[in-house]
Amino acid sequence: MVRTGDLKRRLAAILAGDAVGYSRLMARDEQATVAALDAARGVFREQIGSHHGRVIDMAGDSVLAVFETATGAVAAALAIQQGINATALAGAPDARMLFRIGLHLGEVVEKADGTVYGDGVNVAARLQTLAPAGGITVSDALHGLVHGRVDADYVDLGAQQLKNIARPVQVYAIAVDGAELLPGPAQPATAVAASTPSHPAPSPG
Secondary structure, three states: OEEEOOEEEEEEEEEEEEEOOHHHHHHHOHHHHHHHHHHHHHHHHHHHHHOOEEEEEOOOOEEEEEEOOHHHHHHHHHHHHHHHHHHHHOOOHHHOOOEEEEEEEEEEEEOOOOOEEOHHHHHHHHHHHHOOOOOEEEEHHHHHHHEOOEOOOEEEEEEEOOOOOOOOEEEEEEOOOOOOOOOOOOOOHHHHHHHOOOOOOOOOO
């Protein structure tokens, strides 16, 4: 850990979560959606705390947390999704509140009040958008530490170019009961770039 004034830099396992279709659910039934969100937040808080994590923020329908260990982050994410998915699947299909979760192991900048910032947080947030509804995606940095140590099935999604992240990130999805179908293996970022024609196709005459 490196400290500079009131800021300290350290390595952390970062969890970023977000509700799927939150605006649609609110438009459909505000009262039921708020109740479902409150219940989901309770699951997040319970599992994050019991796996030695700390909630940083729960603004709107999103969740940000940090963990001392990568295994704790994955175990918490699995327990969260299994708990929320089981409840959601018991309801009407168009009223189900599911979450996407992204996990990354990276450096964060932590302020004296406990809030965290930095590239590690940004990567986790971008990974979250690649997860299926009710599912989890993790970076290669985190996967390398937990593979074989946490009982889970991983699907290699290839190297992904995440928005506003300079380098491609190798991404894995974790199979979760109740989640939507996992995305298929993605084309590596290098292959995508190589497959782009160097010259535009001629317009039809």
